[in-house]
Amino acid sequence: MASAFGHFGRRSIQFTGFRRILHYDPCNVVQRSTSEIRSFHLNRNVDASIPVAMPALSPTMTEGTIVKWHKKEGDPISPGDMLCDIQTDKAVITFDIEEEGILAKILKAENSKNVKIGSMIAVMVEEGEDWQNAEIPESSESSSEASTTSEPSSAPSAGEPTARIRMSPAARKMMEEYNISSPQTVPATGPHGMVNKGDVLKYIQTQHLTKIDLRKAAQVPPSPQKSTPTTPSTPTSSPVTRVPPSITVSPEGGYQDIETTNMRRVIAKRLTESKTMIPHSYVSIECKVDAAMKLRKKFIASGTKISMNDIIVKAAGYSLQRVQKVNSHWSGDSVQIQPTVDISVAVATDSGLITPIVRNAAELSLSQISSTTKALAVKARDGKLQPQEFQGGSFTISNLGMFGIGEFSAIINPPQTAVLAVGTSVLKPSAEGKPCSFLTVKMSYDSRAIDETEASQFLEKFQQVMENPSLLMV
Numbered sequence: 001m002a003s004a005f006g007h008f009g010r011r012s013i014q015f016t017g018f019r020r021i022l023h024y025d026p027c028n029v030v031q032r033s034t035s036e037i038r039s040f041h042l043n044r045n046v047d048a049s050i051p052v053a054m055p056a057l058s059p060t061m062t063e064g065t066i067v068k069w070h071k072k073e074g075d076p077i078s079p080g081d082m083l084c085d086i087q088t089d090k091a092v093i094t095f096d097i098e099e100e101g102i103l104a105k106i107l108k109a110e111n112s113k114n115v116k117i118g119s120m121i122a123v124m125v126e127e128g129e130d131w132q133n134a135e136i137p138e139s140s141e142s143s144s145e146a147s148t149t150s151e152p153s154s155a156p157s158a159g160e161p162t163a164r165i166r167m168s169p170a171a172r173k174m175m176e177e178y179n180i181s182s183p184q185t186v187p188a189t190g191p192h193g194m195v196n197k198g199d200v201l202k203y204i205q206t207q208h209l210t211k212i213d214l215r216k217a218a219q220v221p222p223s224p225q226k227s228t229p230t231t232p233s234t235p236t237s238s239p240v241t242r243v244p245p246s247i248t249v250s251p252e253g254g255y256q257d258i259e260t261t262n263m264r265r266v267i268a269k270r271l272t273e274s275k276t277m278i279p280h281s282y283v284s285i286e287c288k289v290d291a292a293m294k295l296r297k298k299f300i301a302s303g304t305k306i307s308m309n310d311i312i313v314k315a316a317g318y319s320l321q322r323v324q325k326v327n328s329h330w331s332g333d334s335v336q337i338q339p340t341v342d343i344s345v346a347v348a349t350d351s352g353l354i355t356p357i358v359r360n361a362a363e364l365s366l367s368q369i370s371s372t373t374k375a376l377a378v379k380a381r382d383g384k385l386q387p388q389e390f391q392g393g394s395f396t397i398s399n400l401g402m403f404g405i406g407e408f409s410a411i412i413n414p415p416q417t418a419v420l421a422v423g424t425s426v427l428k429p430s431a432e433g434k435p436c437s438f439l440t441v442k443m444s445y446d447s448r449a450i451d452e453t454e455a456s457q458f459l460e461k462f463q464q465v466m467e468n469p470s471l472l473m474v
Helices: 168-178 196-206 214-219 260-276 290-301 310-324 368-380 452-467 469-473
Strands: 004-008 009-015 022-024 029-031 040-044 048-052 064-070 079-088 092-097 099-106 112-116 120-125 248-250 255-259 280-288 328-331 334-337 341-346 347-349 352-354 396-397 419-429 435-446
Touching: 064 260, 168 196, 260 352, 280 452, 290 310, 290 435, 290 452, 290 469, 310 341, 310 368, 310 396, 310 419, 310 452, 310 469, 341 368, 347 368, 419 452, 435 452, 452 469
Parallel strands: 004 040, 341 396, 396 419
Antiparallel strands: 009 040, 022 029, 048 120, 064 079, 064 112, 079 092, 099 120, 248 255, 280 435, 328 334, 347 352, 419 435
16 A cells, blocks of 8 residues: 655654545655545654645646635644635536644635646644644645745845745735835745735835736836835846736737636647647538437427437437447557447537536437436536546537537547537438438548548448437337
8 A cells, every 4th residue: 555754753643545635745746546545644743734735636637726715724624524626627626635634724825826736735734733833844845836936136246145035825916016026125924934914014014015006017117116206216137027817908909818727728738739649530421300300399399308419419329339449549559449438528618618428328318318418518617527527538529500500620539539520400402302401510530540431330320310310219
């Protein structure tokens, strides 16, 4: 059984592992899986602190955003308590902790963005210890986010060491807002010389500083700090005040720079990798969907609401069972045929596109598919999907028919080998001259894993079942 060790003193305390949490160790970060319960020991002195690190809540997660803290400093923590909500690259997931103790310090406030996995986000102490005087472990790399190496306002003389100033996130933000460029000028009262928010507030009051407009500060040189007039001085090497990265307006007002979310950054990275690394090939087919539309009306008349997309998901599941090569993953130099048909359905959210999964879609009824997709779509838009609900699909469907798009090409979602792009139905004459509704679908497929014949066979089966939906009822 794996263990992590940190040497802080003589006393040995045992803690149980908590689900999907990175246990912090000064020399190593060890990830615990959801199903495993492990233990580790911290040899530490009484009053020593227990670091809590940013966990990895999805395989592709490299950083996250603290959305909300469910506990505040000084609150007792019991196993199973919700500690905080974290925005990953896919969804907002609650961080449940299985430790017991007192939350002593919150190092990453709400809305702290781009917090790297393994970075320290909080500090706990054992029950009964003095949480107000808990120390932040200096040996942790995660404290670097709460620490800042600041440059002096003027260039240091030869041989003079550059001071290393530690400050809390709240103190750092306030210093930027009041254009305090030299942290050394603020007397620090926090542990190990850390500058906290109270120190900055006291400095602001004694120096009679006024808050500045950060947007204007980015466009013009910073004005003097004090509100009282001062004699102009020559420019120094003080760093320019940074602008919050959310929205930057151009001086001419012609455009806005909007910071991307974690999800959109991951989407951009994965789509770029997909288009550059995967040899995309395309094949499309037209399906007459009058019978499918009649089937949908029959369900609605009987009190069961289903959509055309539900029929498309079922038809795709039917076809994947019969052309299994399309229901696969590309892994290194091999194709892995997936044992079940798990269809990812693209859902648009404010943060970006996410693909919750309809598990074992080929075995579900149309009403089951309908209820499943509706529930997943609501959770996706609310940011409440759990990792198992959007990770591990074997095939993807992207439907833009509701926007009136006739036909489009979708990008493969690796490690999957194919994605089906669905457009809107169009009324036009059939071969017999009768007006019929036709739907065009285009499949993008990985030509390393699927050849033209297999792609064509899949679409042939899909067309067959869309034009004869009674096959879905068998």
